Amino acid sequence: MHAKKSLFVLLLAVGLLSSCSVSKSAMKDRKTIDGYWLLKSVTYTGAQGNFKSQLFNDAPSNCFEGSSWYFRNNNSTGSYVLANSADCGPEERFIRWSILERDGMNSQLQFKFVDDRYKDISGSQGYRLDIASLSESRMRLESKVSVEGTPVTVVYEFIKNE
Structure with missing residues (x-):
């Protein structure tokens, strides 16, 4: 009986570990993103005109151009x-x-x-950005939004800042 209980606990532990594991692809992306980045530009595609936007419920898009970002891979903070x-x-977010x-x-x-x-501090609310491209020196993130019913893509162009 003791052996069956031990086997069950072992299988349960393996199941929990495998369900929490990160794929090789995600691990590679995390390692590539790790470090300091400069958000070089924020642009909009899919519609004509000038856009005034508040990004991440924080600040206007012009404040994000030239912003400094830090991503720490080992504990998922930044x-x-x-x-x-x-x-x-000027405060750090x-x-x-x-x-x-x-x-x-x-x-x-x-x-x-x-x-x-x-x-x-966000009540479990967050943001998701599509990883359009990622290399050791450049990262392009995109988010799709709707402006007056027209689909618009917000494009974030980062360069690695070593």
Whole structure:
């Protein structure tokens, strides 16, 4: 009887570990994203005209151009600081991030806001951005939104900042 109980506990532990594992692809993306990045530009595709947007319920898009981002792979934490101008707050914003894989679709970088001790301050609400392209030196993230019923893609172009 003791052997059956031990086998059950072992199988349960293996099942839990395998359900929490990260795929090789996601691990590779996480390692590539790890480090310091500069958000070089925020652009919009899919519609004509000028756009005024508030990104991540935080600040206008012009504050994000030139912002500094940090992603730490080993504990899924990070932060960003907006570009330095009178319209943009200089304080550091802390995030917890991960990679979400989707069958037949681009993986996504997802993040939520946390405090400086990495406790959730967003009520478990967060953001997902499609990883359109990713290399050791460049990252292109996209999010699809609707503006007055017209689909628009917000494009975030990052360069690695070593």
